[in-house]
Amino acid sequence: MIRPKRTIITRTVILCGIAVLYIVLTTNGLSLLKNLVGHSAISYDATAALKAVNTSFGASLSNSSISSTSNQSIHAVEQKLEALPSFTFSGASPSLTYQLVRHRPYNLSGHSNKKDSLNKYECRITKPPNSKSIENRTELPSQNPFHEFSTYIQTNLNILFMGDSLAVEFGSWFQIATQAPHKTVLETLNKWQGLGADKAPPHGLTVASARHGGGVIAYWRLLGFWEERTAGRSLPNRGFGWYKRYVTELLAHTKAQGQGEQFHVLLFRISHPWVWSKGKDFVSHQKMTETVRMARKYLGRKVIVIFQTAPFNNNVVTTDDLRDFRAMNDLIRSFVANTTLSSVLLSDIAYYMDNVMQWNAHQLGMTAAAPKKDDNATAYLAELLKATKGDQRHHIAQVCSERVTHDSESCRGNMLSNDGLHLCMETLGPRLNANWACLIQCAYNTSIIVRKCERRCNEKYFTLDEHLLPAANK
Numbered sequence: 001m002i003r004p005k006r007t008i009i010t011r012t013v014i015l016c017g018i019a020v021l022y023i024v025l026t027t028n029g030l031s032l033l034k035n036l037v038g039h040s041a042i043s044y045d046a047t048a049a050l051k052a053v054n055t056s057f058g059a060s061l062s063n064s065s066i067s068s069t070s071n072q073s074i075h076a077v078e079q080k081l082e083a084l085p086s087f088t089f090s091g092a093s094p095s096l097t098y099q100l101v102r103h104r105p106y107n108l109s110g111h112s113n114k115k116d117s118l119n120k121y122e123c124r125i126t127k128p129p130n131s132k133s134i135e136n137r138t139e140l141p142s143q144n145p146f147h148e149f150s151t152y153i154q155t156n157l158n159i160l161f162m163g164d165s166l167a168v169e170f171g172s173w174f175q176i177a178t179q180a181p182h183k184t185v186l187e188t189l190n191k192w193q194g195l196g197a198d199k200a201p202p203h204g205l206t207v208a209s210a211r212h213g214g215g216v217i218a219y220w221r222l223l224g225f226w227e228e229r230t231a232g233r234s235l236p237n238r239g240f241g242w243y244k245r246y247v248t249e250l251l252a253h254t255k256a257q258g259q260g261e262q263f264h265v266l267l268f269r270i271s272h273p274w275v276w277s278k279g280k281d282f283v284s285h286q287k288m289t290e291t292v293r294m295a296r297k298y299l300g301r302k303v304i305v306i307f308q309t310a311p312f313n314n315n316v317v318t319t320d321d322l323r324d325f326r327a328m329n330d331l332i333r334s335f336v337a338n339t340t341l342s343s344v345l346l347s348d349i350a351y352y353m354d355n356v357m358q359w360n361a362h363q364l365g366m367t368a369a370a371p372k373k374d375d376n377a378t379a380y381l382a383e384l385l386k387a388t389k390g391d392q393r394h395h396i397a398q399v400c401s402e403r404v405t406h407d408s409e410s411c412r413g414n415m416l417s418n419d420g421l422h423l424c425m426e427t428l429g430p431r432l433n434a435n436w437a438c439l440i441q442c443a444y445n446t447s448i449i450v451r452k453c454e455r456r457c458n459e460k461y462f463t464l465d466e467h468l469l470p471a472a473n474k
Helices: 005-037 075-082 164-177 183-189 242-255 273-280 285-298 317-338 350-365 425-444 451-462
Strands: 065-067 095-101 150-157 157-162 190-196 206-207 216-221 263-270 304-308 344-347
Touching: 075 425, 095 425, 150 425, 157 164, 157 183, 157 317, 164 206, 164 216, 164 263, 164 425, 190 242, 216 242, 263 285, 263 425, 285 317, 304 317, 304 425, 317 344, 344 350, 344 425, 350 451, 425 451
Parallel strands: 157 216, 157 263, 263 304, 304 344
Antiparallel strands: 065 095, 095 150, 190 206, 206 216
């Protein structure tokens, strides 16, 4: 059959268009993509060691700064998703950028508030004050995956951390990450304000304002979940209650800073092991849904909620404990993955700390299983320090920097775990801060698929065998 001449011409035009599009994508796709996202991508193998300087941080960063969009180039289509581009809007629109800065640790000089979590949970080389089993600590070996960079964040967002003392620890270090690299903590600490009747942790609120970029970073200690029915009940550590006036005071503070009466992001830590005091089935999708509802009722109707899985800790002792602990984290993951609520994300800290424990066990010469979410704990569960009066049993692979036998009374501590529950944020904080900044970018960037972006943030910063910066110049 002879095809109509018009059909042949139409198909020819289409084929020519496809050919031109292919040439454009294969030859100019990368440069076009760079123009779209506003940053250059950096491959993990450092074949093109590029330097990106965020001029808003000032010249003090010079050659030590690397853009947060570092990632592995695959091809033009996937790269737009994988590059995790920063978003920066003009005016009062939401803005958050972050940088991984080599060889510039957070400056904590001048800090003297002994009640604050920065001091209370600081991992000093000397004997930890809150542990009888952990002796003086040993510095990490020079070749380790934790000291590669510090994370510095610039944002005009109001961000709230909520949960137990571990959430307070997280919030404190996120406040430090939002200072400009050339400033000292002392300059920003003077702006911290305690709110409410209980002004200092562990019972109340702490707010850091005038952050780099103008945002407000706060943390609020609360046990269990945020529920309407617990309003006015006993505060931590005596109960799971909270005060409505705390919300009023928080929002009055953000308004006074010119940031409006709202929070843009809530990072919520489910307070394990506190929740187990209510029964090991206390964590539920219903309570997580209620927490999201409360956040959007009291903090802002569009607030982004980031749930955190619980890291392995010294309250997981028996195999039954481990089974229930894994089930709890899987429930958190499944809620976030399947919820119909918008702007709910996951920070998989359990996966991070499992990898940290794996790494330390390898340093100690302990048998290590292949990395898999939460499963490494099985190999180390039976090797613990002896319980001492007033102290928990500690897992050797988690808290020790030397190999000791099971039921030893003590060991020399490491710079990873403070006391079997709280973390050495000096070591682990940069990757946590980068993960949270990355997730917040995912939630606000409408040009990418949020779940894939979320997964990439968790893999990128919580997998220890990925080098996030190019090789240092000789």
